Amino acid sequence: MIIDYPTxxxxxxxxxxxxxVGFAIMDGHDMGVGTLLPFVGKNDxxxxxIINTVGPHWDGNQVWFITGGGxxxxxxxxxxxxxFSGFYxxxxxxxxxxxxxxxxxxxxxxxxxxxxxxxxxWGLFIGGAVPPxxxxxxxxxxxxxxxxxxxxxxxxxxxxxxxGLLNPFALLAGVVSTAMxxxxxxxxxxxxxxxxxxxxxxxxxxxxxxxxxxxxxFAGLWIANGSFGYAITSAIDPSALPNxxxxxxxREPGAWFANYRQAPLTMLVPALAYAGALAxxxxxxxxxxxxxxxxxxxxxxxxxxxxxxxxxxxxxxxSTDPQFSLTVWDAVSSHLTLTIMFWATIIFxxxxxxxxxxxxxxxxxxxxxxxxxxxxxxxx
Amino acid sequence: MLSEQxxxxxxxxxxxxxxxxxxxxxxxxxxxxxxVIMESAYVMTGKLVYKDMTRFWGKLFGINFALGVxxxxxxxxxxxxxxxxxxxxxxxIFGAPLAIEGLMAFFLESTFIGLFFFGWDRLSKQQxxxxxxxMAVGTNLSALWILIANGWxxxxxxxxxxxxxxxxxxxxxxxxxxxPVAQGKFVHTVSAGYVTGAMFVLSISAWYLxxxxxxxxxxxxxxxxxxxxxxxxxxxxxxxxxxxYALGEAQQTKLAAMEAMWETEPAPASFNLIAIPNEEEMxxxxxxxxxxxxxxxxxxxxxKELPGLNDILAKNRERIVTGVxxxxxLERLRADPTDLALRDAFDQVKADLGFGLLLxxxxxxxxxxxxxxxxxxxxxxxxxxxxxxxxxRIMVALGFAMLALFGLALWxxxxxxxAERRWLLWWALLFLPMPWISxxxxxxxxxxxxxxxxxxxxxxxxxxxxxxxxxxxxxxxxGFVGFYTLLLIVEMYLMIKFARQGPGSLGTGRYxxxxxxx
Numbered sequence: 087m088i089i090d091y092p093t094x095x096x097x098x099x100x101x102x103x104x105x106x107v108g109f110a111i112m113d114g115h116d117m118g119v120g121t122l123l124p125f126v127g128k129n130d131x132x133x134x135x136i137i138n139t140v141g142p143h144w145d146g147n148q149v150w151f152i153t154g155g156g157x158x159x160x161x162x163x164x165x166x167x168x169x170f171s172g173f174y175x176x177x178x179x180x181x182x183x184x185x186x187x188x189x190x191x192x193x194x195x196x197x198x199x200x201x202x203x204x205x206x207x208w209g210l211f212i213g214g215a216v217p218p219x220x221x222x223x224x225x226x227x228x229x230x231x232x233x234x235x236x237x238x239x240x241x242x243x244x245x246x247x248x249x250g251l252l253n254p255f256a257l258l259a260g261v262v263s264t265a266m267x268x269x270x271x272x273x274x275x276x277x278x279x280x281x282x283x284x285x286x287x288x289x290x291x292x293x294x295x296x297x298x299x300x301x302x303x304f305a306g307l308w309i310a311n312g313s314f315g316y317a318i319t320s321a322i323d324p325s326a327l328p329n330x331x332x333x334x335x336x337r338e339p340g341a342w343f344a345n346y347r348q349a350p351l352t353m354l355v356p357a358l359a360y361a362g363a364l365a366x367x368x369x370x371x372x373x374x375x376x377x378x379x380x381x382x383x384x385x386x387x388x389x390x391x392x393x394x395x396x397x398x399x400x401x402x403x404x405s406t407d408p409q410f411s412l413t414v415w416d417a418v419s420s421h422l423t424l425t426i427m428f429w430a431t432i433i434f435x436x437x438x439x440x441x442x443x444x445x446x447x448x449x450x451x452x453x454x455x456x457x458x459x460x461x462x463x464x465x466x
Numbered sequence: 467m468l469s470e471q472x473x474x475x476x477x478x479x480x481x482x483x484x485x486x487x488x489x490x491x492x493x494x495x496x497x498x499x500x501x502v503i504m505e506s507a508y509v510m511t512g513k514l515v516y517k518d519m520t521r522f523w524g525k526l527f528g529i530n531f532a533l534g535v536x537x538x539x540x541x542x543x544x545x546x547x548x549x550x551x552x553x554x555x556x557x558x559i560f561g562a563p564l565a566i567e568g569l570m571a572f573f574l575e576s577t578f579i580g581l582f583f584f585g586w587d588r589l590s591k592q593q594x595x596x597x598x599x600x601m602a603v604g605t606n607l608s609a610l611w612i613l614i615a616n617g618w619x620x621x622x623x624x625x626x627x628x629x630x631x632x633x634x635x636x637x638x639x640x641x642x643x644x645x646p647v648a649q650g651k652f653v654h655t656v657s658a659g660y661v662t663g664a665m666f667v668l669s670i671s672a673w674y675l676x677x678x679x680x681x682x683x684x685x686x687x688x689x690x691x692x693x694x695x696x697x698x699x700x701x702x703x704x705x706x707x708x709x710x711y712a713l714g715e716a717q718q719t720k721l722a723a724m725e726a727m728w729e730t731e732p733a734p735a736s737f738n739l740i741a742i743p744n745e746e747e748m749x750x751x752x753x754x755x756x757x758x759x760x761x762x763x764x765x766x767x768x769x770k771e772l773p774g775l776n777d778i779l780a781k782n783r784e785r786i787v788t789g790v791x792x793x794x795x796l797e798r799l800r801a802d803p804t805d806l807a808l809r810d811a812f813d814q815v816k817a818d819l820g821f822g823l824l825l826x827x828x829x830x831x832x833x834x835x836x837x838x839x840x841x842x843x844x845x846x847x848x849x850x851x852x853x854x855x856x857x858x859r860i861m862v863a864l865g866f867a868m869l870a871l872f873g874l875a876l877w878x879x880x881x882x883x884x885a886e887r888r889w890l891l892w893w894a895l896l897f898l899p900m901p902w903i904s905x906x907x908x909x910x911x912x913x914x915x916x917x918x919x920x921x922x923x924x925x926x927x928x929x930x931x932x933x934x935x936x937x938x939x940x941x942x943x944x945g946f947v948g949f950y951t952l953l954l955i956v957e958m959y960l961m962i963k964f965a966r967q968g969p970g971s972l973g974t975g976r977y978x979x980x981x982x983x984x
Contacts, residue, residue: 144580149568153572163561166553178547189536193529240633434570438573445578448589
């Protein structure tokens with residue numbers, strides 16, 4: 087089946103969204119658990135319980151991140167090139183924070199020494215807290231526009247600094263993202279544990295859930311009253327060969343609300359963020375943890391979806407040279423590559439979901455202190 | 467123009483992090499099949515010792531795997547962070563196998579490794595074996611897709627340059643997948659991984675036997691490693707030899723460089739066993755030849771010629787001259803994409819576009835090009851011969867030494883008296899680092915031999931980098947060196963600790979050195 091180029095460009099915007107949301111839901115709950123580890127686990131056994139709730143799964147979940155990166159490379163190569171090189175130090179901070187996870191999980195409990203174990207606990211904290219914080223900050227900067235331009239051969243130049251990324255709005259976006267991921271992780275932890283750990287997880291979920299809702303609202307109000315937003319002012323030919331320098335773009339405050347005005351149905355996306363978060367808060371308080379986990383997953387779809395829908399068709403607006411902004415129409419791969427990647431995703435994604443579900447089913451049930459005692463040598 | 471220092475530091479960082487990553491990859495690739503063999507033996511015989519073997523060697527496998535995962539993410543990040551223009555220019559082709567690797571292979575491997583470690587009590591014997599097999603399949607498929615991407619860098623098939631989008635675009639996906647260079651590389655690389663896994667088990671088992679401890683466990687492990695290692699080392703040598711190097715120009719240049727073949731000889735060419743290459747004068751000051759050998763190995767025939775470096779250089783010089791025209795035409799075409807006459811003229815010469823781009827190292831505009839600069843750019847297309855010549859010889863020599871070791875280990879395993887032959891056990895123990903040295907040498911030949919290109923004939927290395935500051939590079943390089951040193955110390959410490967403790971670390975009560983609270 088041949089899908090035409092404009093449709094594929096839209097499909098790929100959706101698929102990148104699916105992969106990012108998949109990453110946030112799957113790897114996100116592991117990261118949330120990592121962030122909570124030093125605070126919810128009061129002693130070594132409790133911490134081992136916490137780590138072992140994600141022990142068999144974190145590795146598979148992390149592949150959402152790697153595949154997401156690969157898919158952006160394949161489908162939006164110039165976005166991958168511009169964003170990764172422009173956000174150089176931010177990306178390295180994510181990378182170096184991620185270093186602590188594989189070794190933290192696998193090495194921590196292999197040596198029975200309190201200092202060793204506590205060090206890795208904080209390593210897992212860094213690996214859990216830093217990536218969502220930086221991804222939030224990155225989204226905050228995308229919404230405002232990023233200082234970059236191209237020369238005539240499409241070499242990207244980033245003209246901002248690392249510290250420039252840490253502006254107030256971006257930090258707010260970072261807080262929303264970290265709160266969202268920690269909320270989700272806390273609910274997962276409540277689902278897989280019992281007793282005191284579960285009670286503390288529920289309290290953490292309540293705190294971070296409220297923080298997320300408040301932060302998300304604040305960010306929305308900021309955009310409504312702030313000065314950002316971009317709009318394409320020239321005619322768009324969705325089937326044109328991608329050339330990010332061929333259009334005209336204006337900086338237009340309030341433009342990030344244009345899509346909601348034009349297609350009011352899209353307001354369901356931010357509504358989903360609220361509905362999911364509030365439902366998850368209520369359900370986790372009632373100890374209906376599995377339903378709460380599903381609800382907070384929907385909240386994640388809503389939050390990330392809101393950022394995406396607000397900016398559509400922009401992916402990475404340029405603040406210094408808006409006409410060089412990268413959009414779903416002009417930052418994509420060739421028709422052939424998008425087609426191949428589409429089929430690869432459509433074939434393999436359901437298979438991945440199937441065996442991942444099976445893995446969770448095999449390992450289902452509460453992780454308890456008794457389990458840790460019985461599996462002294464094999465558990466994390 | 468980009469500073470040469472930025473280019474050099476970017477190369478250094480990629481080379482260092484890639485070679486570091488490859489300290490962990492081959493062991494994972496090889497060990498995972500050893501685990502499949504051991505666990506299959508457990509499922510078929512029901513003997514607990516095979517289960518213990520799977521779990522103990524699996525533990526060491528896990529320690530290694532953690533760092534493989536950690537350092538693998540660096541490589542995916544680095545294409546974007548440090549090689550932005552490369553990512554834009556070839557992402558349309560190169561990105562696809564990387565993404566498919568995630569979807570098809572890495573998810574499989576990473577999901578089932580969790581069940582491999584945590585699923586022993588929750589899965590039936592057969593289910594667990596299936597999990598182990600799927601983990602192995604995932605690992606090897608992962609290598610396949612990564613090497614398809616790498617193979618395309620050496621032999622860029624199935625794609626062409628588009629002046630509208632200013633990048634390379636895929637024209638045929640299956641040509642990229644079935645690129646013969648990629649397929650040859652895959653077989654050679656995974657076989658080298660199998661040898662690494664086998665050597666690891668062979669060496670540590672030999673050490674237990676030398677110490678006279680956990681003998682039954684060590685003997686069984688040694689035998690499996692000897693058989694698996696012998697088959698694998700044969701595969702590395704037979705399937706991975708230079709036959710693949712006759713394909714594609716990048717490979718021919720590399721072959722001529724690593725064999726120090728300056729002149730084209732009448733077929734079949736002789737083989738330089740030992741030589742002292744003289745880079746200045748482009749000849750060998752001294753060489754010991756074996757007549758005919760090179761031609762037969764390289765072309766599998768008596769009548770096909772292998773081009774020498776001087777002929778390759780002359781041909782490349784012509785391509786650079788055409789390439790300069792291609793760059794000029796491209797600039798005009800970019801300014802006026804509707805000019806069809808210009809487009810037709812560009813299409814005539816665009817195959818040499820990459821060769822023209824080599825001059826961008828020296829001049830910003832093609833109007834400044836002089837014949838001397840063309841000579842210099844042509845000389846750049848010949849990689850330095852001496853390092854390639856020697857690293858290749860070290861790799862091959864170690865390969866044959868390992869063939870001898872595994873051959874004898876298998877011979878005495880069949881005879882059944884290997885445990886009494888201490889010289890063999892010592893040999894096995896001392897050879898522990900050899901597969902790693904060979905693997906690193908092999909990658910050095912493959913990638914250093916591709917210079918000055920990132921994509922042979924398409925994109926020069928010096929144009930591929932991100933427009934970062936030199937200070938950013940110093941900073942990140944220092945960070946990588948710091949983190950990687952620390953991680954290596956921690957990994958080696960754990961690896962040595964558990965290898966020393968041996969199967970007793972499982973806490974089953976059946977072995978020496980049981981942990982106190984077992």
